Amino acid sequence: MDFGKSSWRTYEQGIQREWLLTNGIGGFSSSTIIGSNTRRYHGLLVASLKPPVSRHLILSKIDECVTIDNESFNLFSYEVPGFIMNGYHHQERFEYDLHPKYIYRVKDVYIEKEICMVYGENTVAVVYHVINGASRTNLRLTPLVNFRDYHFNSSRAYMNFDRKSKKDVLIVRPSCYDIDISLYLSDGKFTELNDAWFYNMDYAVERERGLASTEDHYIPGYYDIEIEPMEEKYITFIATVEKNISQKDGLQIIEKENNRLHKLIDKAGYKDELAKRLVLAADDFIVHRESTNAKTIIAGYPWFTDWGRDTMIALTGLTLSARRFEDAKEILYTFSKYVKDGLIPNMFPDAGHEPPYNSVDAALWYFEAVNKYIKYTHDYKFIKEHIYEGLKEIIDYYSKGTHFNIKADKDYLITAGDEHTQLTWMDAKVGDWVVTPRHGKAVEINALWYNALKIMSSLSKHFEEDAGLYDEMAEKVKKSFVDSFWNEEKNCLYDCLTQSYKDDKIRPNQILAISLSNPIIEGDKAKSIVDTVLKELYTAYGLRSLSPREKEYVGVYAGDQYKRDGAYHQGTVWTWPLGQFITAYLKVNNYSPQAKKMALRFIEPFKDHLQDACLGSISEIFDGNEPLIPRGCFAQAWSVAEILRAYIEDVMQLI
Structure with a gap:
């Protein structure tokens, strides 16, 4: 992906595209293609101190200044209240393949900056490649250091740092914390500054979200690197919170990470460029969790951690479609150890307490x-030895009842929750306001329930156990489902049922009645559901969470938290249900050549989106109204996973 000056004619245009690097343990590096941080979550090093959580901003950015013939030029860009620094005027290109690369030119001097994280470490390397012209040139690098929880902004009033040097490494230590921030530069002279700070960096995205948007950063000093006339030089800058800097050659760090990523592509085995790009995107979300000593799935960047629901929805696309079978096995096994009263954790909290x-x-x-x-x-042995008993427990508890009023009713359909709880994926709640009340019998929950019973029946038969109970229950669930959920007037399914009310709002949840491994609705009714969802909810980047025909529809996801949560599942477009929709669409059209062409049309828009918002990834949500502006997390696990899964399994039919 190559971008030039046409992508940053204005500052506002330049900050629209972002990039993300991850380190496999929850840490990350991220900014915009002009290098201006517009989020509190942006930074060259956001370290995960207790993988994959306890994330802290360590290094915000590095400000570069070039001096040629006694004339200085700032290459950095930022915003403070009332002022924008426009160093991007000197930027000629931005390249993103496996890593971000900035290319600047000042007079006859070219400066390239490439950023790479060390996999498995809270370490970032920034490699500068200077191609000097006819004059002696000085490159000054000024690191902006911080140490704070990534969900909050910092202020000079609450920050203090100590400094010391250890050989060729500058160590910056936040007062009152037992942690060292180590900074290393391969070439140059360091000049210490006393009580130097960058004040009031302003974050446009946080301002738009109605949150505190300014913060301060600590400046320990600056590095000067002299470049002789016509000299070409590579300079490595490293920032880490690891005890030791394991590698000081930035080019070798980049080569090692490139090799790792190419192996992932080779392992997946796809020749298609979109599939390869999505395999790379999938890698960002598969991380190591320290508390379980196993792999888990980060739900989204920059602010989510690992959630049970998101993990299970995303697992197929991120691990199986990418041929990362051992990772899938590890994740399934880990969650099997946390089955409790028929439930699995909805999330693992940052603080490490009992999961909810x-x-x-x-x-x-x-x-x-x-x-x-x-x-x-076809690994039945693993399932039998480690997973099967947990599945039995889940079915048993859902049948007889468990926490949160989750139980099978007299009609064998699952009912859950009350007017105060949000237990489905449409779970927005602001104070006591339940934005999308879906307690009772939700359509996708009962489609999933039927699917679970059919899977248990299949497993039981394979393990030569009695499957009669599961078969009998499944048939009773199917009959009750069709009788209860079919909406004759709208030719689709009701979204949710209570004892006194049938919610006929058209939402995407009904598509799971067709898309799952064991569809509960087939034939003409299934075709009618798909047609209704296509007409009412489909957009280029996903399915609207509510039809625009409904009076509760909100078409723009913006404003403060109250407004955003009020729109979250009331019209906002979600990408992950689109993968399920593509599966359902092909099923009801018998995978005909015409249907495959249409399914490919559903995929095509993401080729463009991968070069927008967060480069190489897929956003969490989009506005329901055109032009479908990307919102929420700029890189979302189940968005990437479901597009990759549907593309591989259903469109290309490689599984």
Whole structure:
């Protein structure tokens, strides 16, 4: 992906595209293509101190200044209240393949800056390649250091740092914390500054979100690098919170990471460029969790951690479609150890306390993930030894009842929650305001319930156990489902049922009745549901969470948290249900050549989106109204996963 000056004619245009690097343990590096940080989550090093959580901003950015013939030129860009520094005027190109690369030119001097993280470490390397012209040139690098939780902004009033040098490494230590921030430069002279700070860096995205948007950064000093006339030089800058700097050659760090990423592409085995790009995107979300000593899935960057529901929905695309079978196995096994009263954790909290189990669908998605694992690997032995008993427990508790009023009703359909709880994926709640009340019998929960029973029946038969109970329950669920959820007037399914009310709002949840491994609706009714969803909810980047025909529809996801949460599932477009929709569309059209062409049309818009918002990844959500502006997390696990899964399994039919 190559971008030039036409992509940053104005500052506002230049900050529209962002990039992301990850380190496999929850840490990351991120900024915009003009190098201006517009989020509190932007930084060259956001370290995960307790992988994959306890994330802290360590190094905000490095400000570069070039002096040629006694004339200085700032290459950096930023915003403070009332002023924009426009160093991007000197930027000629931005390249993003496996890593971001900035290319600047000042007079006859070219400066390239490439950024790379060390996999498995909270370490970032920034490599400068200077191609000097006819004059002696000085490159000054000024690091902006911080140490704060990545969800909050910092202020000079609450920050103090100590400094010391250890051989060729500058160590900056935040007062009152037992942690060293180590800075290393391969070439140059360091000049210490006393009580130097960058004040009031302003973050446009946080301002737009109605949050505090300014913060301060600590400047320990600056580095000067002299470049002789016509000299070509590579300079490595490293920042880390590891105890030791394991590698000081930036070019070798980049080469090692490139090799790792190319191996992932080779392992997946796809020749298609979109598939390869999505395999790379998938890698960002698969990380190591220290507390379980196993792999887990980060739900989204820059602010989510690992959630049970998101993990189970994303597992197929991120791991199985990418041929990372051992990672899939590890994740399934880890969650099997946390099955409790028929539920699996909805998330693992940052603080490391007992995980919450407030999800009705996470445990049911677990069955679909297990079934997909078997489809890809045929590894029944692992399922029998480590997973099967947990699945039995889930079915048992859902049948007789468990926490949050989750239980099978007299009609064998699952009912859950009350007017105060949000247990489905549409879980926005502001104070006591339940934005999308879906307690009772939700359509996708019962589609998942039927699917789980059919999977248990299949597994039981394979393990030569009695499957009669599961078969009998599944048939009763199917009959009740069709009788209860079919909406004759709108030719689709009701979204949610209570004892006194049938919610006929058109939402995307009904598509799971067709798309799962064991569809509960087939034939003409299934075709009608797909047609209705296509007409009412489909957009280029996903499905609207509510039809624009409904009076509750909100078409723009913007403003403060109250307004944003009020729009979250009331019209906002979500990408992940589109993967399920593509599967359902092809099913009801018998995978005909015409249907495959249409399905490919559903995929095509993402080729453009991968070069927008967060380069190489897929956003969490988009406005329901055109022009479908990307919102929320700029890189979302289940968005990437479901597009990759549907593309591989259904469009290309490689599984």
